[in-house]
Amino acid sequence: MNRRSNRPHLKKIQSICLGCLLLSMLSIAFLSVSGWMAPSLLAAPAELLAPAAESEAGSVQYAKEAGTKTLIFDKAGLLTREEAEELNALANRLGAKRETDIIIVTTDNPDQEDVMVLTQNFYDEMAPGYDRPHGNAVILTVDMYHREIYLAGFYKAEQYLDDSRLDLIRDQIIPYLSDGDYRTAFEIYIKKAHQYMGIRPGVDPENLLFQTWFQLTISCIIGGVVVGMMAYHSGGRVTVNHRTYEDKSTSGVVKQYDRYLRTTVTKRKIPKNDSRPGGWGGGGGGGVTRGGHSHSGSRGSF
Amino acid sequence: MPVIQYKCAGCGSGMTFDSTTGKLSCPSCGRQDDIEQIPDPLKKEVFEEGEVHEYQCNSCGAVIVTEPETSATSCSFCGSAVVLSDRLSGELAPALVIPFAISKEEAIRAFRKWCRNGLLTPSGFMNADRIKNITGIYVPFWLYDLDNDVEVRGYATKVRTYRRGDYIYTETHHFEIYRRIRLNYVRLPVDASEKMNDKLMDRLEPYPYDQLKPFKTPYLAGFIAEKYSYTDEELFPRAKEKIRPFIDSYISSTVSAFHTVRFTEKQIDTIAKQVKYALLPVWMVYYDFDKTEYTFAMNGQTGKVVGRPPISKGKVALWFSGVSAASFLVLKIVSWVMGGGFL
Numbered sequence A: 001m002n003r004r005s006n007r008p009h010l011k012k013i014q015s016i017c018l019g020c021l022l023l024s025m026l027s028i029a030f031l032s033v034s035g036w037m038a039p040s041l042l043a044a045p046a047e048l049l050a051p052a053a054e055s056e057a058g059s060v061q062y063a064k065e066a067g068t069k070t071l072i073f074d075k076a077g078l079l080t081r082e083e084a085e086e087l088n089a090l091a092n093r094l095g096a097k098r099e100t101d102i103i104i105v106t107t108d109n110p111d112q113e114d115v116m117v118l119t120q121n122f123y124d125e126m127a128p129g130y131d132r133p134h135g136n137a138v139i140l141t142v143d144m145y146h147r148e149i150y151l152a153g154f155y156k157a158e159q160y161l162d163d164s165r166l167d168l169i170r171d172q173i174i175p176y177l178s179d180g181d182y183r184t185a186f187e188i189y190i191k192k193a194h195q196y197m198g199i200r201p202g203v204d205p206e207n208l209l210f211q212t213w214f215q216l217t218i219s220c221i222i223g224g225v226v227v228g229m230m231a232y233h234s235g236g237r238v239t240v241n242h243r244t245y246e247d248k249s250t251s252g253v254v255k256q257y258d259r260y261l262r263t264t265v266t267k268r269k270i271p272k273n274d275s276r277p278g279g280w281g282g283g284g285g286g287g288v289t290r291g292g293h294s295h296s297g298s299r300g301s302f
Numbered sequence B: 001m002p003v004i005q006y007k008c009a010g011c012g013s014g015m016t017f018d019s020t021t022g023k024l025s026c027p028s029c030g031r032q033d034d035i036e037q038i039p040d041p042l043k044k045e046v047f048e049e050g051e052v053h054e055y056q057c058n059s060c061g062a063v064i065v066t067e068p069e070t071s072a073t074s075c076s077f078c079g080s081a082v083v084l085s086d087r088l089s090g091e092l093a094p095a096l097v098i099p100f101a102i103s104k105e106e107a108i109r110a111f112r113k114w115c116r117n118g119l120l121t122p123s124g125f126m127n128a129d130r131i132k133n134i135t136g137i138y139v140p141f142w143l144y145d146l147d148n149d150v151e152v153r154g155y156a157t158k159v160r161t162y163r164r165g166d167y168i169y170t171e172t173h174h175f176e177i178y179r180r181i182r183l184n185y186v187r188l189p190v191d192a193s194e195k196m197n198d199k200l201m202d203r204l205e206p207y208p209y210d211q212l213k214p215f216k217t218p219y220l221a222g223f224i225a226e227k228y229s230y231t232d233e234e235l236f237p238r239a240k241e242k243i244r245p246f247i248d249s250y251i252s253s254t255v256s257a258f259h260t261v262r263f264t265e266k267q268i269d270t271i272a273k274q275v276k277y278a279l280l281p282v283w284m285v286y287y288d289f290d291k292t293e294y295t296f297a298m299n300g301q302t303g304k305v306v307g308r309p310p311i312s313k314g315k316v317a318l319w320f321s322g323v324s325a326a327s328f329l330v331l332k333i334v335s336w337v338m339g340g341g342f343l
Helices: A002-037 A039-049 A081-098 A115-126 A156-160 A163-179 A182-196 A212-233 B104-117 B198-204 B232-254 B313-337
Strands: A072-074 A101-107 A137-143 A148-154 A252-269 A294-301 B016-018 B023-025 B070-074 B081-084 B131-164 B167-191 B224-226 B260-289 B292-299
Touching (some): A072 A081, A081 A101, A101 A115, A101 A182, A115 A137, A115 A148, A148 A156, A148 A163, A156 A294, A163 A294, A212 B313, B104 B131, B104 B260, B167 B260, B198 B292, B232 B260
Parallel strands (some): A072 A101, B131 B224
Antiparallel strands (some): A137 A148, A148 A294, A252 B167, B016 B023, B070 B081, B260 B292
């Protein structure tokens, strides 16, 4: 009697729990997907609203509304105004989440300076930083004269975007730079800088386990297998095995041999995995600016 | 008279087999008779197969209508338990029987419990309140003692990899292998009834063989029993088919030291050393749900239930999303713990 009256409640609780889990999964999935893939979509209305600020000659300034910094310094003129505004909005939005200025500097480099020195001087002179002047910043400098790029992370970005992570970003954007698709290259740079800075330093940021699509796939496979097993076993399992009816006292191997025939050996060279796609070697690592700010770094040509 | 009925020596009512006590018991006065002590009338009479075409109930005189396979049933008029002795004697005499250990009430209770445990069964089904019919049947089985002489030949390899300098070496040792195995199986049950679904019956195994008893008719009183529809020779191929996976898994266990094995020859000689005719207890449950009849079988000794219940699409969806959501959450937490960020 008791058990019967309890059952509907139990069932209700069961379905409520399952429902909650489902909801949480959906919301997490939505959040992560929207956070990763739809920034440009989300950013679009902001741009429409932003008053089209006229750029002054020489200097490049966009969207001067409250809370929006200029983070794209396209002195080489690689982007159209719309592209620059869009990227600037994206860099502002994603940078704010990581408390870091995500900066892009392009130059024709009339003085033919080294790209790393250019980056260091930019940081010393412009004093960027999300939290304070000379604060958290990651800078991508594109030197159109030498066709070289340099990535540098300062303060929090130095810690989170170490040399190896900057190398990873560089490898991903160089093909686009070589093709002249600067907008895409810069967008990837901003998104990757944002993504990697959300991952604890010292961990491989491209670990498959951190990818939401991978997590979703794996969980759906687990769900499918579990339910499949449940359905398969709903008709009762076979609980006999090869030992159930075996008469152990009279069964066994009567005669056996393993005659050695021959041995074959194959050898394979261990691949060296220090070759990087695109650009020449690169690396170079970080350094200290003349102003005394230490930074991580990665350089390469395109 | 080919009909056997057990009358209570005390009050004259029809007696039936009581699965709880394992004795022949009288439902009216409660008298219990030890089956081992009762002389079996089967032993005295000799019939020719197919001789009798009509059976009359000893209690009420009505004609007992049965199917040709039935060897025990109850009179449809007065309800008294009858055993049709000519269908249990001579060639049709069972050698062994496992009596029921689960009574009808216990069977219904166990079935209800089983229904509630079905995670994917529709809620309406889980109440188990539409049991149309539940019947205790002694199903005819052949119990085979099979001796197998197995001879296999083939090629096998052992692989070793090691590193020296800048190279990875893969060293493969090739062997020619031979195994001769004696594999004996005892009391492998094969269902000999035409009516019973083989797959259903196979999943009911194993039966507790320590409960096997020499056959005596009183065990059938109050239940339905069938005689075999196929002889042991006819079912021998099926017995061989049943042990084939057992033999294969034994063979692989003898070559587990190798990394790859390819058999060129597998010869299995199977001899049926002994075959015994046994009646094994099965509760058949017929259940109506959603205009379809579902059939379930329950092992009359162990209470194991088999049979395909309907599957609720809603519950499948709920479980799938629930399990997926839980694993997704776990993966998220794992990635967060590893430093990957939660979103």
